[in-house]
Amino acid sequence: MCDKEFLLLSDIQLIFVILPFHLRIMEMEFGGGKRYNSYSSYIKTQFDERVQKVSLDTGFTCPNRDGSKGVGGCTYCNNNSFNPNYCKPTVTITDQLNTGIEFFSKKKKPINKFLAYFQAYTNTYADIELVKELYLEAVNHPDIVGLVVGTRPDCINEDLIQFMSDLAKEYYVSLEFGVESTLNRTLDAINRCHTFEETKEAYQLSKDRGMHLGAHMILGLPGESREDILGHVYELNKLPIHSLKLHQLQIIKHTMMAHQLKKEPEMFQLFDMDEYIDLITEFVARLRPDIVIERFISQSPAHLLLAPHWGVKNFEIVDKIEKRLREKDYWQGKLYKEEVIAGV
Numbered sequence: 001m002c003d004k005e006f007l008l009l010s011d012i013q014l015i016f017v018i019l020p021f022h023l024r025i026m027e028m029e030f031g032g033g034k035r036y037n038s039y040s041s042y043i044k045t046q047f048d049e050r051v052q053k054v055s056l057d058t059g060f061t062c063p064n065r066d067g068s069k070g071v072g073g074c075t076y077c078n079n080n081s082f083n084p085n086y087c088k089p090t091v092t093i094t095d096q097l098n099t100g101i102e103f104f105s106k107k108k109k110p111i112n113k114f115l116a117y118f119q120a121y122t123n124t125y126a127d128i129e130l131v132k133e134l135y136l137e138a139v140n141h142p143d144i145v146g147l148v149v150g151t152r153p154d155c156i157n158e159d160l161i162q163f164m165s166d167l168a169k170e171y172y173v174s175l176e177f178g179v180e181s182t183l184n185r186t187l188d189a190i191n192r193c194h195t196f197e198e199t200k201e202a203y204q205l206s207k208d209r210g211m212h213l214g215a216h217m218i219l220g221l222p223g224e225s226r227e228d229i230l231g232h233v234y235e236l237n238k239l240p241i242h243s244l245k246l247h248q249l250q251i252i253k254h255t256m257m258a259h260q261l262k263k264e265p266e267m268f269q270l271f272d273m274d275e276y277i278d279l280i281t282e283f284v285a286r287l288r289p290d291i292v293i294e295r296f297i298s299q300s301p302a303h304l305l306l307a308p309h310w311g312v313k314n315f316e317i318v319d320k321i322e323k324r325l326r327e328k329d330y331w332q333g334k335l336y337k338e339e340v341i342a343g344v
């Protein structure tokens with residue numbers, strides 16, 4: 001439209017012309033033709049080539065396992081459900097990295113850059129000098145370009161954050177907190193042994209320190225309604241996070257939840273795939289648009305998974321989520337704006 005035509009429009013016409021254009025711009029802001037801020041697009045902005053995470057196991061434990069805060073760990077947790085076979089705490093970090101890198105180097109598309117992913121258990125829960133030593137061992141590996149550290153919000157302190165912040169001047173450093181729920185009653189029920197207030201404090205301590213800050217959430221924890229789950233978005237939007245991993249509750253063998261499912265199945269309302277896809281689209285539409293979505297779902301190895309069984313591959317579910325976003329004409333943050341205006 002030329003300027004001359006534009007000037008002839010009345011105010012009402014302007015609203016109709018500008019608003020759809022404005023909305024289209026919002027959609028187009030996301031890379032890769034997606035309706036959400038995808039991790040793959042984000043990674044491309046950080047590195048010029050493909051980067052692969054290599055999972056590591058330090059052999060640390062957790063304060064809700066070793067008795068300092070609790071025993072038994074989180075009721076859903078079985079670290080074997082996500083730990084690759086080569087991750088053995090008896091093997092050095094360098095050897096674990098070498099094995100992981102060798103595995104990924106055999107893939108069709110060669111990868112040259114890797115992130116050391118401290119994934120299993122609580123990766124900041126040990127003597128601080130040991131933690132620093134292991135992180136340094138990882139970044140000193142010639143193929144490693146950065147660190148991704150998963151931990152609990154109650155297991156960090158200023159000394160460690162300063163150390164990681166200093167590393168972030170030279171390397172990519174991502175610190176991911178297991179948030180899991182913003183409701184203390186849920187955190188209590190799943191034996192997390194920390195509160196959502198501690199989560200907020202952890203982000204306050206870590207923000208603006210040069211690190212990428214991530215959050216991990218499980219959708220469908222016992223006792224949480226659809227409204228509770230959508231309420232998490234509002235709390236997440238207020239955190240200084242850069243990225244978010246979401247996944248559906250899965251009941252894994254050899255966990256407390258496996259036992260609970262057998263004894264008290266009414267505790268659980270596990271999503272069927274279609275319900276979950278619908279919920280995710282509502283979640284995404286309310287999410288702050290700058291937050292990178294790293295994951296929508298997770299599927300544990302079949303031999304460990306008790307429920308739910310969806311029988312489709314992860315990428316097929318992501319395709320279905322993208323299709324549902326298009327059908328609803330939703331995109332990330334579409335309803336976030338409305339929330340701000342309504343002051344919800």
Ligand code: SF4
Pocket residue numbers: 061062064065072073074077078079120121122152178
């Ligand atoms: S989920 Fe994390 S904090 Fe909870 S028991 Fe498992 S490793 Fe520990």
